Amino acid sequence: MATDLDDPLDNPPIGILDAPFDSALSERYLVYAMSTITARSLPDVRDGLKPVHRRLLWAMRLLKLDPASGYKKCARVVGDVIGKYHPHGDQSVYDAMVRLAQTFALRYPLVDGQGNFGNIDGDNAAAYRYTEARLTQVAIDLMAGLDEDAVDYRPTYNGEEQEPELFPGLFPNLLANGASGIAVGMATSIPPHNAAELIDAAVMLIDRPDADDAAILEHVTGPDFPTGGIVVDSPAAIAESYATGRGGFRVRARYTIEREKGGGWQAVVTEIPYGVQKGKLIEAIAALINDKKFPILADVRDESDAEIRIVLEPRARTVDPATLMDGLFRLTDLETRVPLNLNVLDHQRTPRVMSLREALSAWVDHQFVVLRRRSQHRLDKIADRIELLDGYIIAFLNLDRVIEIIRTEDEPKPVMMAEFGLTDRQAEAILNMRLRSLRRLEEMELRRERDTLDKEQAELTALLASEAKQRTRLKRDLRKIGERYGRETALGARRTTIEEAAPARDIPLEAMIEREPVTVIVSQRGWIRAMKGHVDLASTEAMKFREGDGARFAFHAQTTDKLIVATESGRFYTLGADKLPGGRGFGEPLSLMIDLDGGGAIVSVARSGGADAKLLVAASDGRGFVVREGDVLAETRKGKQVVSPRAGAKLKVVRRVGPGDDYVAASGDNRKLCVFPLSEVAEMARGQGVQLQRFREGGLADARTFRFADGLSWAMGGEAGRTRTEADMSPWRAARGAAGRTPPTGFPRNNRFD
Known part of the structure; x- marks a missing residue:
């Protein structure tokens, strides 16, 4: 007898299985x-x-x-x-x-x-x-x-x-x-496909069971979605997806351009990609408009009834329709990717990924099995009916004797079976016959039915015995049902078009933003604003600032331009001219738009000349290099570290290299001017650069590039805005890194070129 001291684990109750937890869990999960x-x-x-x-x-x-x-x-x-x-x-x-x-x-x-x-x-x-x-x-x-x-x-x-x-x-x-x-x-x-194309491919597979994937694609050109649309993948990409059973299809909406009087137009979407909800699609497009993420689109309207009609109205009639639609294809579900993963259960109910040819072949093989089973079932039914017909014919040939046996015998069934050699089913069927069936005409009908069944039985027997006849029969049946889903019928007509198209283009900034002239003004305290139009930079009425503040940078630009901001620490930032505050007030601090913490004072704010334009950058210690503007453009608020000044130095010069410039002029605080070839300056993406000019005391005051043949020009100062040009700069020509000599007479006292 067990006691309270017995360990229950030594004598587990019935129904508890002692097994490792991991194996028990894996078996049950499987x-x-x-x-x-x-x-x-x-x-x-x-x-x-x-x-x-x-x-x-x-x-x-x-x-x-x-x-x-x-x-x-x-x-x-x-x-x-x-x-x-x-x-x-x-x-x-x-x-x-x-x-x-x-x-x-x-x-x-x-x-x-x-x-x-x-x-x-x-x-x-x-x-x-x-x-x-x-x-x-x-x-x-x-x-x-x-x-x-x-x-x-x-x-x-x-x-x-x-x-x-x-x-x-x-x-x-x-x-x-x-x-x-x-x-x-x-x-x-x-994805769904066209039934007529599938049936044609199946008929081909019956004749050519070893056909390759390319032969299938001669009939099945691609998916056929109930919502229409356009598959824009290349034939090679479609073939690859079908051959492996994995991949996808790029599906675009179908649209037309409706022209209006006066040159206006609107895009009308009539079919959307498969699986996309129209309501959410329109909400997404409307959100782009409200958030000003797609400025060239002005409005979207849903004018659908039984048919889809989504109207897209551009901001201006000068907008390129292809550019507008490419942008929407990239930003919305007007273009989607429909995946293909042909993972199915085969005839043994084993999951596996099939190619298009394998899936069609498996379906054709199944139809052969169905054809043979239906034929055998019909043969069994014919055999049963022939058995009964033979009994009925015997009864009609011996009708009087059959009636006599039924009238005189208590158990007529065994007597008829013994006398006429009938089976149990035949005797039972004769006894269950109605009296009205005993007319003479019935025998002729029975013999006619017997002949018809004999003919059908012979055909079915030959069908089951011949694979060639089975292939012919299946092709005939497929073509017959294919008539119901033919390409000329409303149900079978292809709805999705296969048209190869390149991926939607990256929309340039110029296309996304309406191009308008603006005047960018940056104050000494770092406030920035953009006034509409190109105002007179010398106008004191336009240049209004807070008390104690004044103009630092002012230049003309377009709303499509990018602005490059450089600080003393050598960090560069990028701003969009269209994102600047308006010019009615005093603007906003630059520190609200970019992270200037630790960046030091602003050295330069200028309009970008393009990714391939070049800048001459130099630190106060005289070291500098040439950099492509594409390498200084920053994607984030934190900017990009381009110049790494040495300890105690700071970024001093940021100037654009003009077209045709072949020399560099460097001016120091010690009032020394040095001129040397631009080719001696390294072109880098980031770093400290090379020594442009050496100084015993002070540092670099200014540097710029120029055409040696045209001479060096500098501003004279004053309201007249006059400049002076020194045509022959040979006396100041030296190797890069030289100390230089005293500049020409009339050179600005601040040692700067502007």
Whole structure:
């Protein structure tokens, strides 16, 4: 007997399994994962359906909701599905049913819905108590053969009903309608295709089972989305995606340009990419306008009714339509990427990624199996009927004796079987015949039916015995059903165009911003503003500042220009001229727009001359170099460290290198001028540079580039704005790094060139 001192772990109760936690967890998780993969998330390659979709269609078929019948409430269908076949949540089942009915979600809808089944704006469907549905002809084609032993059946989850393991029909549903799903550790994403193209490719595969991927692409040109649009990938990219089963397709909206009187125009979008909700798309475009992130677009309007019509109005009629649309393709879902991951369950219910050719071949192989099973089932039915017909004919040939046996014998069945050599089924059928069937004409009809069945039996026997006949029969059946989905029909006509196009261009700043002249003014205290137009820089009325402040920099620019700000620490910043505060007030401090902490005083604020323009930069110790403006442009508020002055030095000079300039003039605080070739100055992206001029005392006052043949000019000062030019600079010419000599007579006392 156990006592209280016994250790329960030494005698575990019944039902407790002592096993390592990691192995027990991995085994159970694997079971869960496989259940999710095979019984919920991945479609079967043979009918393209997940279990929930298959059970929905099967339940609707049993409810006799064919296209010719009336509609029934969706609540009735959902109730049957979750009660008999699919014990999951009613909302998830209804959501699956809604998608089967949405013309913008499925290329070939399988459910014909009546009521609110949602819309392309993203609005949800009404509750299932308000909506009704029935099957479409596509669903009937997909289920054709269920009554002819074409597929296996299995018990439902509670064992009370039977359900088909898959559908046998000739409609290529997997690729025609596509599929998407997320399992455990894997996912599937298959875009819809054109059924007529798929059927043509399948017919080709019947004749050429070893055809390569290129042969398939002669028929299947690319996806065919229910919402239309344009696939802009190259043929090589499409072929690569289909050959590997992984990839994607760039899909753009379809639009037209409507011209107006006076030169105005507007872009009208008539088809949007697959899977994009129109309402959210318009909200995203409107947000670009409100946030001023796409200034060349003025307005977006939704004028859609039954057809999509999104009107895009440019800011000005001078805006290039291609530039406007390229910008929207890059910034919104007017261009999206539809993924391809052809991950499906094969005929052994094993998940794997197939190529387009493999998926089509697997479907064709399934159709051969269905053809043979349906033929054998028909042969069995014919054999049963012939057996009965033979009994009926014997009865008619011996009608009087049969009647006599029935009248005189207590058990006529064994007597007839013994006397006429009848089987049990034949004797039972004769005894169950109606008296009206005993007319003489019936014998002729029986013999005619017998001959017809003999002929059909011979054809089916020959069909099952010959693979060539099976291929011919399947091609004929495919072509027949292909007529219903032909390219000339409303349902089968291709909706998506395949047109190769380059990726949407990066929109230049000049195209994004309306070009307007402005005058940039920077005060001595670092306040900046932009006045509209090119005002007179000498006008005291325009140059208004706070008390104790004054002008430091002033120049003309355009709203499309970038401004380069340099500080004593050698850090450079970039500002957009269109982002500057207006000129009515005193502006705003530069420190609010860029992080000037620790950067020191501002040395220069100038308009950028372009990425390829060059700047001469130099520190107060006389070291400097040439740098491309593209290397000083900064993307963030923190700027970019370009010049690294030595201890005790600071950035002193930032000047643009003029076109044709071939010499550098450097002036020191010690009133020495040195001139040397520009080619002796290193071109760098960042650093300290080389010694431009040496000083015994003081430092660099100024430096600039010039054309040696034109001489050196400098400002004379005063209100007249006169300049003086020294034509011959040979006396001051020296090697880079020299101390220099006294400048020409009249050189400014501040030793600067302006």
